[in-house]
Amino acid sequence: MKKRNSAVTPFVTVLTIVLILLAALVAIIKPDKFNIAGQVTALFRGRVEYNLDEVPADELTLKSVDVDAVKTINTLMLINKDHPLDQYFEPSICEYKDSGVMMSTASVDSYAALSKAVMDNCGEPLYVMSSYRTPEEQQELYEEQGSNEALPPHCSEHETGLAQDLYFSGFAGKSINNCPAGKYLTEHAPEYGFIVRYPSFGRMVTGINYEPWHFRYVGLPHAQIITANGLTLEEYIEGLEYGSFYAYEDYIISRQKGDSLLLPENCTCDISLDNCGGYIITAKKQ
Numbered sequence: 660m661k662k663r664n665s666a667v668t669p670f671v672t673v674l675t676i677v678l679i680l681l682a683a684l685v686a687i688i689k690p691d692k693f694n695i696a697g698q699v700t701a702l703f704r705g706r707v708e709y710n711l712d713e714v715p716a717d718e719l720t721l722k723s724v725d726v727d728a729v730k731t732i733n734t735l736m737l738i739n740k741d742h743p744l745d746q747y748f749e750p751s752i753c754e755y756k757d758s759g760v761m762m763s764t765a766s767v768d769s770y771a772a773l774s775k776a777v778m779d780n781c782g783e784p785l786y787v788m789s790s791y792r793t794p795e796e797q798q799e800l801y802e803e804q805g806s807n808e809a810l811p812p813h814c815s816e817h818e819t820g821l822a823q824d825l826y827f828s829g830f831a832g833k834s835i836n837n838c839p840a841g842k843y844l845t846e847h848a849p850e851y852g853f854i855v856r857y858p859s860f861g862r863m864v865t866g867i868n869y870e871p872w873h874f875r876y877v878g879l880p881h882a883q884i885i886t887a888n889g890l891t892l893e894e895y896i897e898g899l900e901y902g903s904f905y906a907y908e909d910y911i912i913s914r915q916k917g918d919s920l921l922l923p924e925n926c927t928c929d930i931s932l933d934n935c936g937g938y939i940i941t942a943k944k945q
């Protein structure tokens with residue numbers, strides 16, 4: 660009996676390993692059908708660290724302001740299933756040129772500059788498939804497409820007007836990068852404050868499959884830091900410690916909580932809700 664067992668055990672072990680490898684292979688080949696593929700990716704990816712130079716608060720000249728007295732621009736709100744928008748959230752939106760497309764007031768000039776850069780460099784007009792949506796429109800989409808394809812109302816950043824689903828003539832959706840203009844757009848969008856919000860590597864963090872067409876405005880220098888470090892917006896915001904100040908080129912970035920905020924002096928400060936109970940300050944040295 661003992662002898663027989665010793666022959667069977669290696670066979671079972673090899674068979675088990677082969678089956679596991681096959682399962683992993685199938686999962687990787689069919690990433691949309693097997694969520695395991697995302698989990699495998701996440702295991703290899705691990706926790707993403709990035710470094711921003713921290714500045715001790717006593718090295719900065721700071722002034723305290725009451726949060727009730729500040730006007731927020733809200734370009735850095737984290738919006739997902741775990742961080743829905745407040746049901747009373749009122750977006751600041753405007754019409755892009757005379758196109759009938761409504762988008763966030765904070766992003767409209769940067770979008771115009773990005774669109775112009777694409778046209779100047781590639782000779783292709785950039786089109787918006789979908790930008791601002793009301794919660795009611797998001798609800799309709801959710802009912803039509805289901806939870807695998809669409810987010811429930813209040814959980815989509817389209818409701819802020821900060822997200823733009825973009826396309827080129829003949830190149831929409833997953834094929835947007837199959838033309839030179841798409842490649843140019845993806846490469847240069849961060850210089851104008853836009854990120855690919857649902858990157859191919861981010862599914863386990865964002866919960867959303869790769870969407871190369873969905874660009875989200877977060878402003879400068881955040882879009883450049885996020886893209887250069889291969890981060891999702893979730894990872895970037897989570898990495899900013901409440902109460903800390905970080906230096907990046909001509910900017911000081913700080914995430915804070917509470918009834919008053921400490922703003923660096925001699926800077927122009929943009930203040931955004933983080934939609935997690937705090938604020939993110941982007942101070943640009945004058």
Ligand SMILES: [Zn+2]
Nearest residue numbers: 822823824873
């Ligand atoms: Zn979208």
